[in-house]
Amino acid sequence: MENIILKLNKTRAKFKDSGFHLEINTNINEGETILLIGPNGSGKSTFLKTISGYISLTQGEIILKNKNIESLSVADLSKLISYMPQAPYIPDYFDVFEFVLSGCYSPGKKSADTIDENFEITHKMLNSLKMKHKWSSKIGTLSGGEKQLVLLAHSLVQNSSIQLFDEPSSSLDPYNQSEIIKFILNKNNKKQTKIISSHDLNLSWKFNRVIMLKNGSIFKDGNPEFIMTTKHLSDLFEKNIEVVKLKNNKNIVLYN
Amino acid sequence: MKKVIKLNLLFLLTLLVLSCTSNTQEVTKSPVPPVPYSHTDKAPVNPSLPLASQTQVNQTQKLPKQPLAPVRSVTKVKPKNVVSVQIKETKYPLTILRTDNKEVQINEAPSKIIAFDSAAVEMLYSIGAGDKIIGTHSFVNYPNDTENITKVGDAFNINMETILTLDSDLFYIFFERYVSELESNNLKVIYEKSLNDNIENIPERILMWGKIVNKNNEAYEIASTFEKKYSNIKSFFTNYNEGPSIFYDTGSLWTPGHDTLVGNTLDLLKLQNVAKDVSGYEQFSKEVLIKKDPQIIITANPDFFYKNKEFQNMTAVKNKRILTTKSDSLSIAGPRFIDGIEELIQIIYSPRFIKYIHDNKGAKEN
Amino acid sequence: MTTKALKKTDLEFIIYNKTTKNKLSIVWLSVALCFLFLLSLFIGSSQISFNEIINSITAFIVPWDTNLTYSDSSYTILFYLRIPRSLLVILTGIILSASGTGFQAIFKNPLADPYLLGVGTGAGLGAILGLTIFNINFIFANLNAAVFAFVGGVFAVFSTFVLSNYSKTNNQLSLILAGVAVTSLFGALTTLLLITQDPDIKPMLSWLLGGFSLSSWENFNIVFIFGFPSLIIIFLMSEKINLLNLDSELISNLGINEGHSIKILIMLSTLATSVAVSQTGIIGFIGLVAPHISRMKWGSNAKYLLPQSSLIGAIILLSSDMIAKTIMSPIEIPVGLITAFLGFPFFVSLLRKESGKNWKI
Numbered sequence A: 001m002e003n004i005i006l007k008l009n010k011t012r013a014k015f016k017d018s019g020f021h022l023e024i025n026t027n028i029n030e031g032e033t034i035l036l037i038g039p040n041g042s043g044k045s046t047f048l049k050t051i052s053g054y055i056s057l058t059q060g061e062i063i064l065k066n067k068n069i070e071s072l073s074v075a076d077l078s079k080l081i082s083y084m085p086q087a088p089y090i091p092d093y094f095d096v097f098e099f100v101l102s103g104c105y106s107p108g109k110k111s112a113d114t115i116d117e118n119f120e121i122t123h124k125m126l127n128s129l130k131m132k133h134k135w136s137s138k139i140g141t142l143s144g145g146e147k148q149l150v151l152l153a154h155s156l157v158q159n160s161s162i163q164l165f166d167e168p169s170s171s172l173d174p175y176n177q178s179e180i181i182k183f184i185l186n187k188n189n190k191k192q193t194k195i196i197s198s199h200d201l202n203l204s205w206k207f208n209r210v211i212m213l214k215n216g217s218i219f220k221d222g223n224p225e226f227i228m229t230t231k232h233l234s235d236l237f238e239k240n241i242e243v244v245k246l247k248n249n250k251n252i253v254l255y256n
Numbered sequence B: 001m002k003k004v005i006k007l008n009l010l011f012l013l014t015l016l017v018l019s020c021t022s023n024t025q026e027v028t029k030s031p032v033p034p035v036p037y038s039h040t041d042k043a044p045v046n047p048s049l050p051l052a053s054q055t056q057v058n059q060t061q062k063l064p065k066q067p068l069a070p071v072r073s074v075t076k077v078k079p080k081n082v083v084s085v086q087i088k089e090t091k092y093p094l095t096i097l098r099t100d101n102k103e104v105q106i107n108e109a110p111s112k113i114i115a116f117d118s119a120a121v122e123m124l125y126s127i128g129a130g131d132k133i134i135g136t137h138s139f140v141n142y143p144n145d146t147e148n149i150t151k152v153g154d155a156f157n158i159n160m161e162t163i164l165t166l167d168s169d170l171f172y173i174f175f176e177r178y179v180s181e182l183e184s185n186n187l188k189v190i191y192e193k194s195l196n197d198n199i200e201n202i203p204e205r206i207l208m209w210g211k212i213v214n215k216n217n218e219a220y221e222i223a224s225t226f227e228k229k230y231s232n233i234k235s236f237f238t239n240y241n242e243g244p245s246i247f248y249d250t251g252s253l254w255t256p257g258h259d260t261l262v263g264n265t266l267d268l269l270k271l272q273n274v275a276k277d278v279s280g281y282e283q284f285s286k287e288v289l290i291k292k293d294p295q296i297i298i299t300a301n302p303d304f305f306y307k308n309k310e311f312q313n314m315t316a317v318k319n320k321r322i323l324t325t326k327s328d329s330l331s332i333a334g335p336r337f338i339d340g341i342e343e344l345i346q347i348i349y350s351p352r353f354i355k356y357i358h359d360n361k362g363a364k365e366n
Numbered sequence C: 001m002t003t004k005a006l007k008k009t010d011l012e013f014i015i016y017n018k019t020t021k022n023k024l025s026i027v028w029l030s031v032a033l034c035f036l037f038l039l040s041l042f043i044g045s046s047q048i049s050f051n052e053i054i055n056s057i058t059a060f061i062v063p064w065d066t067n068l069t070y071s072d073s074s075y076t077i078l079f080y081l082r083i084p085r086s087l088l089v090i091l092t093g094i095i096l097s098a099s100g101t102g103f104q105a106i107f108k109n110p111l112a113d114p115y116l117l118g119v120g121t122g123a124g125l126g127a128i129l130g131l132t133i134f135n136i137n138f139i140f141a142n143l144n145a146a147v148f149a150f151v152g153g154v155f156a157v158f159s160t161f162v163l164s165n166y167s168k169t170n171n172q173l174s175l176i177l178a179g180v181a182v183t184s185l186f187g188a189l190t191t192l193l194l195i196t197q198d199p200d201i202k203p204m205l206s207w208l209l210g211g212f213s214l215s216s217w218e219n220f221n222i223v224f225i226f227g228f229p230s231l232i233i234i235f236l237m238s239e240k241i242n243l244l245n246l247d248s249e250l251i252s253n254l255g256i257n258e259g260h261s262i263k264i265l266i267m268l269s270t271l272a273t274s275v276a277v278s279q280t281g282i283i284g285f286i287g288l289v290a291p292h293i294s295r296m297k298w299g300s301n302a303k304y305l306l307p308q309s310s311l312i313g314a315i316i317l318l319s320s321d322m323i324a325k326t327i328m329s330p331i332e333i334p335v336g337l338i339t340a341f342l343g344f345p346f347f348v349s350l351l352r353k354e355s356g357k358n359w360k361i
Helices: A044-052 A074-080 A096-102 A116-128 A144-156 A174-186 A201-206 A230-237 B002-020 B118-126 B144-148 B160-166 B179-184 B201-213 B216-238 B261-268 B286-292 B302-307 B337-348 B351-361 C002-009 C011-041 C050-061 C072-106 C119-132 C143-164 C172-197 C202-209 C217-236 C238-244 C248-253 C258-280 C286-298 C302-326 C335-353
Strands: A004-014 A021-029 A033-037 A059-064 A081-084 A162-166 A193-197 A209-214 A217-222 A241-245 A251-255 B094-097 B103-106 B113-116 B133-136 B170-173 B189-191 B245-248 B254-256 B281-283 B296-298
Touching: A004 A044, A021 A044, A021 A193, A021 A217, A033 A044, A033 A201, A044 A081, A044 A162, A044 A193, A044 C248, A074 A081, A074 C248, A081 A144, A081 C248, A096 A116, A096 A144, A096 C011, A116 A144, A116 C011, A144 A162, A144 A174, A174 A193, A174 A201, A201 A251, A209 A230, A217 A230, A230 A241, B094 B201, B113 B118, B118 B133, B118 B144, B118 B201, B118 B216, B133 B160, B170 B179, B179 B189, B201 B216, B216 B261, B216 B337, B216 B351, B245 B254, B245 B261, B245 B286, B254 B261, B261 B337, B286 C072, B296 B337, B337 B351, C011 C072, C011 C286, C011 C302, C050 C072, C072 C217, C072 C238, C072 C258, C072 C286, C072 C302, C119 C143, C119 C172, C119 C202, C119 C258, C143 C172, C143 C258, C217 C238, C217 C258, C217 C302, C238 C248, C238 C258, C238 C302, C248 C258, C286 C302, C286 C335, C302 C335
Parallel strands: A033 A193, A033 A209, A081 A162, A162 A193, B113 B133, B113 B170, B170 B189, B245 B296
Antiparallel strands: A004 A021, A004 A059, A209 A217, A241 A251, B094 B103, B254 B281
16 A cells, blocks of 8 residues: 655755756655665755755645645654764764764653663664674764764664665675665665665665656656666766676676 | 873862962951941030030030040151242253153243143142143043143053144153153153152152242242141141051052052051051952951942941941042142041041141141 | 673663763762862951851851850851852853853854853943943942943844854854954954043953952842853753754754754853853853863763753862962952963863864854
């Protein structure tokens, strides 16, 4: 049963300070896992930011569960959406545990660190990401990859219905890149919608749906089985990219 | 990191310990027993003298316990008498020795003087040479005529351009900073450090001015009157051992110490200045003031003491002996200073004292 | 070694570390402060014997005991000068430290202090204006003089806000720039007034440099009435303050309206700081250092950082005031001088620690 959770009606938004505009017209269903791909500067981050409400639209509307996003307050939005930005500033003097715990903050509710459950959730999350031993390290002492894991944990403990991730594994080593995205997807809950933007095209078959963005608008959109083809990818990236079907029926993307 | 915090704490602690062990100056004996004087507006009456007509006396006041000097037996203290030789005419060229030991030669009576000093201005006016002043600083306000004099600077800054346009023949200043700058602009400069502790130098200065502008008779009059009054007062009080204790507030508990003109005045009047250990002007602490508990407080702002609860148990507050002077004569080391001293005598002791002081000597007041 | 390592990552240990340990630290900091407060009652510009103080206190508690010997002056000094003064010192220390903590969160910079947006120069200008143009007699516990300083401080920060709206981005950087602009303008105006009017600033000197020498109950009451409510609200906002340290995107992701929170926090801090400054002058350094020390020792969770840095600030200021009272007795030196002297060893130690990459403005 397909339940539309997000409608983007003829939305337009500006990219940062450039003159380019993002133009999206699409619907997103509850429980979908979407991989967002496209060349650099095609608007992936902007797309995620508009859904999270951080950037306002210059035209059109986004309907979230039958409510216009503009009518929702920052607090309301935060209860439904979690957004993991690409490389945000995290103060050096926070320690890992505190930072991840801060993700449990919910406006209007009791202080996050007075709820025992939150400690457990944080602890478990750090454990799953194999960062438990660094719980008391200051953020400033972490490597780029470790910071990203901590940021991911911060995002995941929010456990929102709509989860957005902007290149969540870019600083990790190749093995862990795919492991992490698998981890995000494995925590799949039919009620949770996840949109991940990534450059790791080989993972696209794990998703329900792939959206290809080019120059600010949707180039191709659909099931990876159908749209992840050599022609589409080569057109998208304007490079020679081949999709090869292996003996065990798995697909692989090759770059020339 | 922990080492760092410990270091800082140690530093703080050392300062704390050092300060706790430093000497605090303190009153070791209890203050002089309070003078039983209840505040009224009426003049006190010495029963041996005829009643003055204008004062109604309903109650006899208890006079101070210390023996009043009997009219006759006065220990003659010979005052340093500068005003001995009256000079008629100034002989020019006149050489003046400055505080920095340089000599300045004056060839004829100056007529365009920039007197950058309130005291000098008052002195010149008092000897009738006020019209010779063409410039002064902006804090001069006595006498009223000074309003029209060009102001060439404020208390410690001079405006060189204005000074030069005035084309003066004498520049008088009371501090050293600008002397060389003025001289390099071809000005004749007399620098005399402002008087701050010897009242007896005031008549000397008046005479100096008399010499400079050739108004020696007038200067002699003023200076000798000043000195006579001063020595009368001094002899009168020689016989007092101790007058009441006093605190002289010039604002927000800033007070003159023993080596100031006001401090010397208080000593002259045998008043026990609770700030006698202070040097120059300093802000007195509330705590020490309460402990010293002066019997009299002189201030321009009595409400400060009446309204603040911490002073409520002080003798001066309880007895309402917080007094105000009507004029600011004591702030300028000029001819009016002696009037300021007399005003103090009047409000602290009694107006009658003035009569005794000058009658005793048989010297007629002007 | 392995058993210890295991224990350290246990949930219980973490919970203890994050909560109980912090709560304990607040307890013993409070105890230290109380002790210092009592100590400060025995120290002052006049020497009062130990017995006199004890007897005075006892007389206050049990007024019917007539066997106690103490002098009126000792009693007055203790209850009308020393106690209100020490209380005011503590309150001022708390206000400055809490504001400093808030500002360091807002500007995401551990070098931010409560005077960043101009409240100090504003209060100074207000005071000088009162003294010169309006001829207010600058005597302490004179409401008029304090009102001028207070209004000046608030007005300066208000101007900073208005000015920063001219920027397209209107973020923390524009606030800081506006703050610098306002500070320099108000500072220049103050200097101009001092030069042209040449007032007798001796009564104000102690205030300008930061001093408690003329403090009484009236001063304390004013700061308490106007500053305490602000403090309470700031403390209630502590979790938000904690999150303000993060990137804008993360903050709004968590549901906090960043601009709104920043405005409220600045308003509250300015109110409290301005009223404190109007009574005690500009005391530097506490608002910068107390949160820093606290953060180094116990971490940066604002929920605990606020009370911890407030207590540390109060302790430092109280110690400085005790030194100011006695080091050149019976002359009191302005406490601002002592705190300024503390700056040197502090920053030297910071240098050695070499912290401070990644400071976002």
